[in-house]
Amino acid sequence: MAEPVLEIRDLRKSFGALKATDGVSLHLVSGEIHALIGPNGAGKSTLIHQISGSLTPDSGTIRFLGQDMAGLDMAARARLGLARSFQTSSLAQEFSALRNVMLAVQAKQGSSLRFFRPVMRDRSLEEPAMAMLERAGLADRAHVPAAELPHGERRQLEIAIALALGPKAFLLDEPMAGMGPEGSKNLTRFLDTLRREAPILLVEHDMDAVFALADRVSVLVYGRIIATGKVDEIRNDPEVRRAYLGEPA
């Protein structure tokens, strides 16, 4: 098997007596969508926070493209190609959708210490940003401030921003959260094409989406991964069914 893009080994993180991440190991290989499912409070977001660098694990290692992530902050990890979306949309609210994406294009070009040239007349920012909005289906909303976009479109904007970073891996934290059935279906189709660009670690509650998209599924319960496998294996795993998939314990 090829070297995994993202490899997590024996990651642990406690908040007081609560073991939010309790010896988690998983990896993400090129071309795949690896879904992470689990009931509320299982520690999915805590795990994403540790991978993206907004939380420091107590122990364990996170390797991305063969490099140890210990000591690198969120910005440094993003520059290496780890793009994340947030469970609750996190956007520059006063900026238009276009400017939110332009910020990501600018970050990718590594050019934020330029003090004079006006960004609003800079084709090298606007054109790639517009292309990303088009791919995410938001081209006609480019000039609407992020604060005025409805929930579903903010989720799309988060994806467009991640896309603009030209990442080596996506960390998507519940991209479908709060979307209507139509929106979910569109986004599912879109994510399906995205895996060719970079592998996706997908945290998602929408089981239809997970089963339609995922190459592999890991089930997280109380901070531990109780099963990892192909969609069918997970669907039929008795422990998973008991812990999570609606069968009473």
Next chain:
Amino acid sequence: MRQTVTREAITNAGLALLLLVVPLAASVMDEPFYVTLATRIAVLALAAVGLNIALGLGGLVSFGHAAFFGLGGYAAGILATHAFNAEPLFLGIPATTSMPAIWLVAVVVCGLVALPIGAISLRTSGVYFIMITLAFAQMIYYFAISWPAYGGQDGLSIYVRNTFPGVNTAQPLPFFLICYALLLLGLALFWALSGSRFGAALHAARQNATRLAAVGIAPFNIRLTAFAISAMITGLAGALFADLNRFTSPSMLSWHMSGELIVLIILGGKGRLFGPVAGAMLYVLFEFALGGITERWQLFLGLILLGVVLFARGGLMGLVAGKERYG
């Protein structure tokens, strides 16, 4: 984008013109006091333009910008004193009364002092940032009043206003024009910064620092750069203020001064290009008009400030030119 002339642009042009025409007319009518008043407005506005980069664009409420205003003032005062007494500074470096050289010293010193202050303060945020910047400024204030070599509590007099090549700076109008030109330069810099890539990152750091970090730009670096630039402009204004009064007073370093600069920005409209200019006009006119009637004029200023904070968050510029829009 849309190239129509906005209400904001018209307001800005009007304010800039007003600040130029009034002292010109006053000078023709031989009323030098009003020229001095306009100079005071221009200098305070420039100091607030500096603070507006940190506070308005970056959302960094520095309650310690008097430190930089005062350091600029002391740069002018100390250099002028040494030059007046024909004493070299240290290591035999000669002092100077040339304004451009003094400005350069003020700007460089403020930048160098702002970097460590910013680097430490920016590890905190919110009310802690306010308090730590205040603490640094007060440290410099107490240092200044306990250092007798440069006047201690009494401050430093500048006996003859510093010089500018080819200009008689002792006359009110030429000195006003110097200050006005520097104010325009400061405004041009603010405008360029705000619209640049750096400005985009700084605006984003104010709106949502996590978003900025998530695209790979470290908010700390952006904020620290902004803090230093902000301090340098405020320091330049401090040097001019000392020359305006021919006096460097420790009160330039005190927390009252930091508060005054914040008040100017809130009155005028924070983050707005001409907010500091509108704020300084209102403040100085108030001080002049009500200060003649009662010593307690700041009570009325307080009431106005209360009104602005409660009913007109965008300040004067918000009232006149509407809400700020970013493309």
